[in-house]
Amino acid sequence: MSLFTRPGAPPAEQPATEDGRTDVSAEPSPDGDAVAAAPGAAVVTGDVVTKDDPGAVVAGEDAGAGAEVVAEGTAVGAEGTAGSAAVAEPAGDPIDAAAGDAVGGAAAGDVVAEPAGAPVDAAGGASAAADGADVAGAGDRGSKHPVAARVATVLAALLVLVALILPDDLNHLSPLVFLRIPAEALLAVPVLIVLPPRPRRILAVLAAVGLVLLTVLKIIDIGFYAVLDRPFDLVLDWSLFGSAMGVVRDSVGQAGTVGVLIGAVLLIAALLVLMTRSSLRLTRLVVRHRSRSLRAVGALAVVWVICAALGAQLLPGLPMAARSDAGLVYHRAVQVHAGLKDKREFAAQMAVDPYRNTPGNQLLTGLQGKDVIFAFVESYGRSALENPEIGPGVTAVLDAGTRQLNAAGFASRSAFLTSATVGGNSWLAHSSTLSGLWVNNQQRYHTLVKSDRLTLPRAFNRAGWRTVSYEPAIVGPWPEADFYGYDKGYAHRDMGSYQGPHFSYAPVTDQWLFKTVQQDQRPAGHAPVFAEVTMVSSHGPFTPIPKMVGWNEVGDGSIYNDPAERTGGSPRAVWTSTTKARAAYGKSVEYSVSTLISYLKTYGDKNLVLVFLGDHQPAPIITGAGVTRDVPITIVAKDPAVLNRISSWGWTDGLRPGASSPVWKMDSFRNKFLDAFSPAGGAH
Numbered sequence: 001m002s003l004f005t006r007p008g009a010p011p012a013e014q015p016a017t018e019d020g021r022t023d024v025s026a027e028p029s030p031d032g033d034a035v036a037a038a039p040g041a042a043v044v045t046g047d048v049v050t051k052d053d054p055g056a057v058v059a060g061e062d063a064g065a066g067a068e069v070v071a072e073g074t075a076v077g078a079e080g081t082a083g084s085a086a087v088a089e090p091a092g093d094p095i096d097a098a099a100g101d102a103v104g105g106a107a108a109g110d111v112v113a114e115p116a117g118a119p120v121d122a123a124g125g126a127s128a129a130a131d132g133a134d135v136a137g138a139g140d141r142g143s144k145h146p147v148a149a150r151v152a153t154v155l156a157a158l159l160v161l162v163a164l165i166l167p168d169d170l171n172h173l174s175p176l177v178f179l180r181i182p183a184e185a186l187l188a189v190p191v192l193i194v195l196p197p198r199p200r201r202i203l204a205v206l207a208a209v210g211l212v213l214l215t216v217l218k219i220i221d222i223g224f225y226a227v228l229d230r231p232f233d234l235v236l237d238w239s240l241f242g243s244a245m246g247v248v249r250d251s252v253g254q255a256g257t258v259g260v261l262i263g264a265v266l267l268i269a270a271l272l273v274l275m276t277r278s279s280l281r282l283t284r285l286v287v288r289h290r291s292r293s294l295r296a297v298g299a300l301a302v303v304w305v306i307c308a309a310l311g312a313q314l315l316p317g318l319p320m321a322a323r324s325d326a327g328l329v330y331h332r333a334v335q336v337h338a339g340l341k342d343k344r345e346f347a348a349q350m351a352v353d354p355y356r357n358t359p360g361n362q363l364l365t366g367l368q369g370k371d372v373i374f375a376f377v378e379s380y381g382r383s384a385l386e387n388p389e390i391g392p393g394v395t396a397v398l399d400a401g402t403r404q405l406n407a408a409g410f411a412s413r414s415a416f417l418t419s420a421t422v423g424g425n426s427w428l429a430h431s432s433t434l435s436g437l438w439v440n441n442q443q444r445y446h447t448l449v450k451s452d453r454l455t456l457p458r459a460f461n462r463a464g465w466r467t468v469s470y471e472p473a474i475v476g477p478w479p480e481a482d483f484y485g486y487d488k489g490y491a492h493r494d495m496g497s498y499q500g501p502h503f504s505y506a507p508v509t510d511q512w513l514f515k516t517v518q519q520d521q522r523p524a525g526h527a528p529v530f531a532e533v534t535m536v537s538s539h540g541p542f543t544p545i546p547k548m549v550g551w552n553e554v555g556d557g558s559i560y561n562d563p564a565e566r567t568g569g570s571p572r573a574v575w576t577s578t579t580k581a582r583a584a585y586g587k588s589v590e591y592s593v594s595t596l597i598s599y600l601k602t603y604g605d606k607n608l609v610l611v612f613l614g615d616h617q618p619a620p621i622i623t624g625a626g627v628t629r630d631v632p633i634t635i636v637a638k639d640p641a642v643l644n645r646i647s648s649w650g651w652t653d654g655l656r657p658g659a660s661s662p663v664w665k666m667d668s669f670r671n672k673f674l675d676a677f678s679p680a681g682g683a684h
Contacts, residue, residue: 153285156278160185163211163275164325167318168221168231171625176314180322181304189297192283193290200283208279212271214325217332227423227619229629234332235339236442240425339443346444349437355454355674360462366645366677370637371522372460372609374532376430377592378539379585380614382416382630383623385656389579390586390622395656397590401597402654408601410638413651416630416663423619426534427480429631429666430615434484434532436670449483456670458485460530468521469532472508473539486532500557503537504571508557509546510537510595515554518603528607535595538588540619541575543568545584545591551602578621585622593655600636610636632657633669645676 164182167173188207192200221231286293306312308321355363384394405412420432420440431439431448434455439445454462461467467486471478474491481489495516498508513533521529537546544566553559560566567587568574574584596612604610614631617623634655637643649672652661664672 153281156281159274159278160211160282163215165322166215166218167324168218168328169225170222171225172315172318174315177318179314180318180320180324181300181307182325183304183321183323184325186297186301186304189286189293193287193293200287201280204279204283205276208275209272211279211325212268212275214328215271215275216268217328226621228425229422229620231331231335233335233339233441235336240442339441342441343443343447346437346447350448350451350453353436353454354671355459358454358459358678360464362679363459363463363674364465364677365463365679367609367642369528370607370609370639370642371526371528372465372530373517373611374434374456374530375596375610375612376426376433376532376534376615377589377596377612378426378534378536378615379542379618380538380589380592380631381419381422381617381623381627382632383617383627384586384589384614385632386659387582387623389582390589393586394589394593397593397597398656399654401593402656404597405600405636405655408604408638410600410604410636411640411643411653412634412636412655413643413646413649413653414632414634414655414657415649415651415661416657417613417633417666417669418663419614419616419629419631419666421615422617422629424616426615430532430534432666433613433669436667438665438667449480451483453483455484456673457530457532459674461485461487465528465530466521467530469534470513470517471534472513473505473534473536475507484532498557500560503544503546503560503566504541505539506536508536509560510535510592511546511548511551511598512554512557512560514595514599515551518599522603535592537595538585538592540585541571542581542584542588543571543574545588548591548594548598551598582622585618597655604636604638606638608638609642610634612636628663630663631666649676 161178161182164184165178165180167177192203195203217232224230224232224237304321307319312320314320383390385391385398402412417433419429420438421428425442428439428441428445431437431445434457435448435453437444437448437453439448457467457469462485467484468488468490469481469484469486470490472492472495475493476491478489478491492507495508497516498512500509500512503509513535517531517533521531545568546560547565547567549559549565568584569580574580593612596610600608600610611633613633616631617627617629620627634657635643635646635651636655650662652658
């Protein structure tokens with residue numbers, strides 16, 4: 001059991017020990033820098049080590065978890081002593097045994113002496129550690145390993161700095177980022193110094209946990225920016241992790257997905273442990289060297305203020321005077337508030353619908369007797385036409401298709417729509433296009449599908465068309481089919497006749513899908529049908545890609561079991577470089593639009609109208625930074641009266657929109673389409 005005495009009450013006279021060694025009396029040190037014994041003095045049971053002996057030699061200041069080093073290699077606290085030791089601290093310098101401020105782990109029975117007025121804190125988990133055990137648990141090894149202790153301190157500082165400075169977007173990641181001055185650290189140092197030992201430890205631990213949570217959030221943000229070009233929404237985006245795991249599984253397999261999950265859990269656990277130990281170690285360091293810490297913080301604070309006033313930046317958008325974590329917390333709070341406000345605003349927007357009560361006989365009369373197919377081409381973005389690494393192949397297919405279709409009697413017009421999403425969340429694009437509302441987050445989507453909004457499929461249904469949808473990537477129930485107004489929604493489970501392989505994410509090929517639509521919905525003598533078809537062959541990871549085959553050869557899809565009917569490498573091989581990934585993306589889009597062109601040439605007639613459009617741009621890793629969210633849209637028909645209805649739109653002739661083609665927001669399309677093909681445009 002440890003005994004704590006104060007020098008204010010002088011200790012009893014210390015006799016010589018049995019082996020003749022002389023004890024040293026405890027007196028406060030004027031400088032408070034280190035604890036040392038007189039040359040040759042050894043610490044034995046009951047010894048009191050002082051700092052002011054004229055012959056004392058200071059062996060070191062950092063002996064691990066705050067323990068001071070005794071001259072001649074005798075360590076107090078880190079390695080333990082044979083019996084007991086006593087350490088004297090200067091007036092006002094608290095000894096925090098748990099945090100390791102002065103004594104890190106002396107042997108059981110140590111006597112710790114303090115001057116009057118210096119608090120002693122042996123609570124909060126502090127205990128004497130026999131055999132040289134480390135009380136603070138920071139990995140210190142005492143004076144025998146001073147280099148290791150200093151390396152550990154440097155690594156702890158680096159870990160905390162990285163957590164404070166790490167950006168949440170890969171586009172901002174650069175070695176220069178870590179030369180910034182974090183405001184949070186400048187504020188934390190003086191606060192930790194002035195706090196009493198117990199609150200100081202609690203704050204250090206809470207700060208470590210907070211840093212880990214913010215670091216994990218930044219890592220998630222990096223993923224969201226890389227795929228969706230936006231940060232993670234703390235309120236609305238939790239449901240997206242299931243979809244993300246599905247994409248990972250399609251890319252690396254089930255075992256790889258489990259490995260990713262296990263790795264993520266282990267990473268978070270390791271961060272919690274390392275960040276907590278690092279925070280405590282650095283806290284002990286700044287408390288032990290109060291004056292120097294405050295001087296350093298003061299100097300850096302002056303530099304921070306000057307940099308902030310001048311707007312100094314190491315990289316565009318990354319100021320030298322950093323407040324990354326504080327800004328992150330603030331923006332997330334604003335995000336939550338905006339989400340709550342947005343729900344009310346969206347409800348008000350849904351209440352306004354000029355076509356809500358339009359009778360069926362006044363809707364879509366310009367398309368009476370036509371089969372209308374709306375095809376959403378996965379990830380078919382403007383970059384597929386304009387990115388120099390991707391565009392040449394895709395535009396060549398579109399231009400050749402324009403010539404072929406013109407020769408077959410078809411005409412086409414094209415433009416751009418600005419999508420409500422990018423990189424994923426295709427349902428947001430589908431719902432924006434079909435509902436005439438800007439559905440750019442999950443909250444809006446969930447609110448929309450619970451409403452009775454007049455969608456394009458519902459308008460066609462009201463006007464007398466049979467309405468169907470084909471959603472091969474939906475593997476579970478799809479209650480939204482009722483909201484959209486489909487007579488029948490075909491999900492993956494309704495496509496059991498397909499006997500071919502999966503192509504990574506795509507469970508069926510686009511060509512098989514359109515052959516199925518033709519057989520099921522457009523037999524001879526059928527009633528007019530509206531079909532929304534989601535094409536997924538161009539979904540990431542974009543490889544492998546099926547080859548075009550003769551339409552009579554498609555059959556049940558088993559032809560694709562032959563490796564000769566596939567092209568492209570495995571996702572693991574392709575995604576080793578951005579160049580390979582972009583090439584695979586371009587080839588997958590070429591396949592999808594080739595399917596549409598071939599379908600029109602084979603099955604198109606004067607009663608078919610095809611509208612095909614992209615749902616969103618691919619992920620930023622494919623497009624690069626700073627691109628638009630535009631996607632191409634094209635209307636193809638053999639009946640000239642159809643395209644005459646949209647002549648005022650100013651769209652570009654052909655399957656490929658030009659650089660100067662009109663750009664509309666995706667939610668504007670429903671009303672423009674209904675206006676063009678309805679006799680009076682409703683009340684609009």
